[in-house]
Amino acid sequence: xxxxxxxxxxxxxxxxxxxxxxxxxxxxxxxxxxxxxxxxxxxxxxxxxxxxxxxxxxxxxxxxxxxxxxxxxxxxxxxxxxxxxxxxxxxxxxxxxxxxxxxxxxxxxxxxxxxxxxxxxxxxxxxxxxxxxxxxxxxxxxxxxxxxxxxxxxxxxxxxxxxxxxxxxxxxxxxxxxxxxxxxxxxxxxxxxxxxxxxxxxxxxxxxxxxxxxxxxxxxxxxxxxxxxxxxxxxxxxxxxxxxxxxxxxxxxxxxxxxxxxxxxxxxxxxxxxxxxxxxxxxxxxxxxxxxxxxxxxxxxxxxxxxxxxxxxxxxxxxxxxxxxxxxxxxxxxxxxxxxxxxxxxxxxxxxxxxxxxxxxxxxxxxxxxxxxxxxxxxxxxxxxxxxxxxxxxxxxxxxxxxxxxxxxxxxxxxxxxxxxxxxxxxxxxxxxxxxxxxxxxxxxxxxxxxxxxxxxxxxxxxxxxxxxxxxxxxxxxxxxxxxxxxxxxxxxxxxxxxxxxxxxxxxxxxxxxxxxxxxxxxxxxxxxxxxxxxxxxxxxxxxxxxxxxxxxxxxxxxxxxxxxxxxxxxxxxxxxxxxxxxxxxxxxxxxxxxxxxxxxxxxxxxxxxxxxxxxxxxxxxxxx
Numbered sequence: 001x002x003x004x005x006x007x008x009x010x011x012x013x014x015x016x017x018x019x020x021x022x023x024x025x026x027x028x029x030x031x032x033x034x035x036x037x038x039x040x041x042x043x044x045x046x047x048x049x050x051x052x053x054x055x056x057x058x059x060x061x062x063x064x065x066x067x068x069x070x071x072x073x074x075x076x077x078x079x080x081x082x083x084x085x086x087x088x089x090x091x092x093x094x095x096x097x098x099x100x101x102x103x104x105x106x107x108x109x110x111x112x113x114x115x116x117x118x119x120x121x122x123x124x125x126x127x128x129x130x131x132x133x134x135x136x137x138x139x140x141x142x143x144x145x146x147x148x149x150x151x152x153x154x155x156x157x158x159x160x161x162x163x164x165x166x167x168x169x170x171x172x173x174x175x176x177x178x179x180x181x182x183x184x185x186x187x188x189x190x191x192x193x194x195x196x197x198x199x200x201x202x203x204x205x206x207x208x209x210x211x212x213x214x215x216x217x218x219x220x221x222x223x224x225x226x227x228x229x230x231x232x233x234x235x236x237x238x239x240x241x242x243x244x245x246x247x248x249x250x251x252x253x254x255x256x257x258x259x260x261x262x263x264x265x266x267x268x269x270x271x272x273x274x275x276x277x278x279x280x281x282x283x284x285x286x287x288x289x290x291x292x293x294x295x296x297x298x299x300x301x302x303x304x305x306x307x308x309x310x311x312x313x314x315x316x317x318x319x320x321x322x323x324x325x326x327x328x329x330x331x332x333x334x335x336x337x338x339x340x341x342x343x344x345x346x347x348x349x350x351x352x353x354x355x356x357x358x359x360x361x362x363x364x365x366x367x368x369x370x371x372x373x374x375x376x377x378x379x380x381x382x383x384x385x386x387x388x389x390x391x392x393x394x395x396x397x398x399x400x401x402x403x404x405x406x407x408x409x410x411x412x413x414x415x416x417x418x419x420x421x422x423x424x425x426x427x428x429x430x431x432x433x434x435x436x437x438x439x440x441x442x443x444x445x446x447x448x449x450x451x452x453x454x455x456x457x458x459x460x461x462x463x464x465x466x467x468x469x470x471x472x473x474x475x476x477x478x479x480x481x482x483x484x485x486x487x488x489x490x491x492x493x494x495x496x497x498x499x500x501x502x503x504x505x506x507x508x509x510x511x512x513x514x515x516x517x518x519x520x521x522x523x524x525x526x527x528x529x530x531x532x533x534x535x536x537x538x539x540x541x542x543x544x545x546x547x548x549x550x551x552x553x554x555x556x557x558x559x560x561x562x563x564x565x566x567x568x569x570x571x572x573x574x575x576x577x578x579x580x581x582x583x584x585x586x587x588x589x590x591x592x593x594x595x596x597x598x599x600x601x602x603x604x605x606x607x608x609x610x611x612x613x614x615x616x617x618x619x620x621x622x623x624x625x
Contacts, residue, residue: 075323120148302404485502504532533584
């Protein structure tokens with residue numbers, strides 16, 4: 001094509017060719033092949049961590065190739081933390097609508113009346129699979145196998161503490177991964193693609209890197225361990241250079257895994273019939289280069305919620321195109337269902353828009369102006385094509401001032417008033433209140449040493465208390481995990497670290513100590529009880545009682561099992577806030593008969609012959625057939 005052809009004409013020609021081909025197929029009676037869809041999601045990767053977004057210290061040729069061969073979503077917005085972004089991608093709706101208000105202790109769960117993108121594609125006959133970090137509920141029916149995914153391999157928690165040969169699950173069966181976790185997840189995604197090469201498939205590959213802990217195979221670390229880091233963020237004095245090096249090493253590992261996916265699509269001759277999307281779930285998890293933007297993970301400023309996003313669909317989306325209008329994770333469901341000719345499942349109104357007009361070539365003038373809202377812990381900011389209105393009510397010209405340095409609210413009173421009104425309306429609609437007061441964060445949830453269940457405290461302004469119990473006992477999925485993350489400790493018990501995800505309970509030494517889970521049993525029946533535990537051999541033999549309403553089960557903590565903490569998994573020393581992990585073994589406690597209903601599932605010690613009872617990572621309940 002002549003270089004004098006404008007990008008607009010090129011996009012219009014592509015759009016015309018697409019619809020002409022569909023028309024010819026319809027006239028000839030041929031049913032067009034529905035595209036496969038591969039969605040790749042990075043975890044805690046900032047906008048500035050890729051070559052395609054200006055990072056000169058990292059090599060990401062595979063991810064960059066998606067930008068060259070497809071479209072770059074130049075102003076693409078997600079949430080400030082992990083679970084809310086996943087919920088918005090899955091549903092096309094702002095995350096508070098679906099009950100997702102945090103990242104742990106049950107707050108990450110997506111309400112059961114929400115329908116997902118996988119529900120829609122599965123109903124249309126697609127094979128559906130997810131391989132990686134789920135982070136929207138662990139117990140059935142919050143589990144990915146209950147949310148439209150036929151195949152699931154990975155972990156359902158917010159983050160994972162083991163990156164080499166990790167304990168994972170596969171469709172409700174506990175398994176042990178092989179090798180580095182990102183490589184292992186990719187192996188399973190590739191196997192899924194190959195199994196379903198002859199039918200349309202939706203493959204969701206949500207990685208858990210470069211999220212901490214900072215661990216990466218040594219060959220990647222060797223590239224960066226002594227590398228000078230010269231490209232820095234605006235708050236360079238806060239930057240931990242070692243973390244930056246490890247994040248970039250983890251990013252190059254991710255790129256190699258993206259390359260493996262793209263290569264397999266080529267080998268199976270599926271590339272031309274497959275939509276590939278790559279994006280990240282929030283801003284960077286440390287202070288580092290991010291294009292000069294303000295904010296990082298956890299912030300609703302530009303740097304906390306702007307993410308890289310590339311979409312490739314050969315022959316449909318013009319190569320090298322750039323979409324500069326504000327878009328977001330909420331837009332992916334309506335866009336992909338339209339591209340695939342898949343009907344939505346569910347009737348709840350979407351917040352996202354179908355991006356086809358922008359991706360397939362209609363003039364941007366046909367695209368109505370919009371505001372995208374970002375929410376975290378009661379803080380709300382808003383972004384349109386030119387401005388960001390932050391959580392304090394300051395206004396920034398994002399064209400002239402992309403780093404949010406100069407508040408122009410006083411100089412632009414009409415624009416400020418428009419944003420203030422829009423945010424107040426959004427608060428009323430989505431949060432139930434227009435009062436701009438902060439929500440209690442996840443930190444409040446972990447402060448449960450006095451035995452009070454603080455889970456509902458994180459409901460926040462305008463949101464009702466989170467009173468959802470943890471479901472137990474469904475015939476469709478006999479196994480129910482109750483991890484320490486979801487439990488409430490009473491007495492002197494405490495978590496192995498402040499972050500609930502991937503933690504376990506320690507310091508269990510008193511008959512007054514106990515752990516409770518607020519559960520609702522769906523099916524009356526007999527349940528096998530297995531506890532993931534460690535215990536010094538000298539302390540083995542404690543008697544523990546598991547109870548639920550009138551039911552009781554007593555067993556012994558034996559034999560002793562006291563493995564060392566893993567010392568060779570992490571590339572960088574693990575911070576104190578994050579649990580150091582070890583190998584837990586299963587303790588078969590026995591079988592208990594549970595009646596249908598709600599109550600407190602409680603475990604306590606009735607006899608302690610040694611200094612401690614055990615460290616407890618998870619209680620597993622399996623409904624007998």
